Amino acid sequence: MPAFVLHRSRLTPLQSRAWRWPNRRLRRCSREMFFVRASSDPSVAHSKKSPFPSARRVIIASTRQISARAMQRPAVRFGLPSIGRCGARQECETAMAWRGAVAHSTTPVQCIGHFIMWLTMSCLICLAVTVGAQGTRPAVAAEPSGPKPFDSSLRPQIDALAHEAMKAQHLAGFSLAIARNGTIIYAQGYGYRNVAERKPATAHTVYNVGSITKQFTATAVMLLQEDGKLRVDDPVGDYVPGLPCGRLVTLRQLLNHTSGVADYLTILNNSTLTMPKALAAIRGSRLTFKPGSMYRYSNSNYILLGVVVQKASAMPFDDFVRQRIFRPFGLTATSVGTTPLDMRDGATGYTVVKGRAKPVNTKDDSAAELDFPDGAVNTTVLDLVKWDTALDGGHIVKPETLSMMFTPSHHRADWPYGYGFGFGLDRVNGHREIVHEGEWTGFAGENATFPDDGFDIVMLSNTDTFQEDVLKRRIFRLFYPNQR
Known part of the structure; x- marks a missing residue:
């Protein structure tokens, strides 16, 4: 099964939180835009470098801060409950540059393969957010710019x-x-x-x-x-x-x-x-x-x-x-x-x-x-x-x-x-x-x-x-x- 890799776009960085599963990483941020790409090699699951064309991507961003560029892309929109601390619901945007992916496909089999890959990634994202909404609180990654907690060291x-x-x-x-x-x-x-x-x-x-x-x-x-x-x-x-x-x-x-x-x-x-x-x-x-x-x-x-x-x-x-x-x-x-x-x-x-x-x-x-x-x-x-x-x-x-x-x-x-x-x-x-x-x-x-x-x-x-x-x-x- 391919490993799904989350890649961050080059937008203004702010503090974010990360949740991890084996060979998968989902990251939420109110201002950044992230891309999930597929890889058959689990070793690249946390790499910032992807071997796949940029057209084959699932874009996740908060609608509160989503950019105009993201809104111009072909998108399938659905409402998802927020898993933030405030407990309020927020809408997420899911989009796939489908036409771009088809343009890179040379055979019907590749076309079908890209569609299956997109569908699988969308299901995994929905499942991850649903699990978080049901009360399973994933581990929070340390924020590098925050204070260091006091410990015996x-x-x-x-x-x-x-x-x-x-x-x-x-x-x-x-x-x-x-x-x-x-x-x-x-x-x-x-x-x-x-x-x-x-x-x-x-x-x-x-x-x-x-x-x-x-x-x-x-x-x-x-x-x-x-x-x-x-x-x-x-x-x-x-x-x-x-x-x-x-x-x-x-x-x-x-x-x-x-x-x-x-x-x-x-x-x-x-x-x-x-x-x-x-x-x-x-x-x-x-x-x-x-x-x-x-x-x-x-x-x-x-x-x-x-x-x-x-x-x-x-x-x-x-x-x-x-x-x-x-x-x-x-x-x-x-x-x-x-x-x-x-x-x-x-x-x-x-x-x-x-x-x-x-x-x-x-x-x-x-x-x-x-x-x-x-x-x-x-x-x-x-x-x-x-x-x-x-x-x-x-x-x-x-x-x-x-x-x-x-x-x-x-x-x-x-x-x-x-x-x-x-x-x-x-x-x-x-x-x-x-x-x-x-x-x-x-x-x-x-x-x-x-x-x-x-x-x-x-x-x-x-x-x-x-x-x-x-x-x-x-x-x-x-x-x-x-x-x-």
Whole structure:
């Protein structure tokens, strides 16, 4: 019996699914066109090369996307139930270039043979689709452009990358969490949260997250807009008195770093930071550019936004984020107003000096920054996954609000993606990424989510020289190896 071979025409390729039987292959796709050809040699059953004339073919295509060229061919039309996931019926087109086949026939016997071959192939196709419609679900071929499923083989590869980063960057410790569609698929700690006491880092270790805090501050502002307590186009002077640029700069420009307000960290000595000193430095500084004319990252923007949250909500910043974000969404290990050292499973901060991780006096340095809305949050990788899942799922702010937050400011030519409201917007291997890095004395980390893929990578370290972005991209390629 001849083997029937499915050949794909040279149309626009999209993802497809394949079902296989011995010496036969049927492939369905909503946009591609396929040809079944006969061969007496089973070895060519899956070959793209056919020894038969192109006129002797059965064409199968979905009528939803069938091309005009296919519709012009002689066709016998019949309705077939769809075997797709949606369960809806769809019509299939079956056509045979019969006249072309006869033209190639030189004897009545060959003519009859071509007719029998066509009839046999048509019956096999009908039988295959009917079997699928009755509930027999064939095996689904892997889509080469899709994500690689997590299995035990990936664990040693992730561990190898993590240990390589630990050694190359002289890290004291760090924690890693990977999630897909809100479910943790990998969570692990490496090294130590306290080297001297040999306390290991785990997925539950608490770190200061530095500027990742800005995600929470921006969300607090947007919650207040949804409450009707403020508008992002209000001038900041409505909420922060005594600011010379108060009528020139809007909350929107603070959120997306287009305000021109000078960064207080370039004015003050980090070791003497307090909130009153930071505000005094901001009030005494001049704008570095015309508001709205360009992008320049400035921590001062989020210092001012913290004051806005306090004024509009009539409660301290840390109380507002605790009541509206941390508690409702189960961020039980997340806090503002303390230091990691004061918390259970808290990490000691380190910096690298001459190739070795040395502890820094994070308790004294952080004590003055307890209520800073640009970098005061302490949390774990597990809580950040909860945060990503709740935010991206539309459970914290409305979808239209989230869309506004994820819209770039478009003021930086050398950065084609940009910054939204508290979130960096980037692409990794062609995948849209919502991301923010954080660094403070003794700590560094990154919170990256890929909303179109439902994929999250969160890394936090108690070493402030951690190059987290390099490791993130290497881990991402393990799950998406065939991307750009």
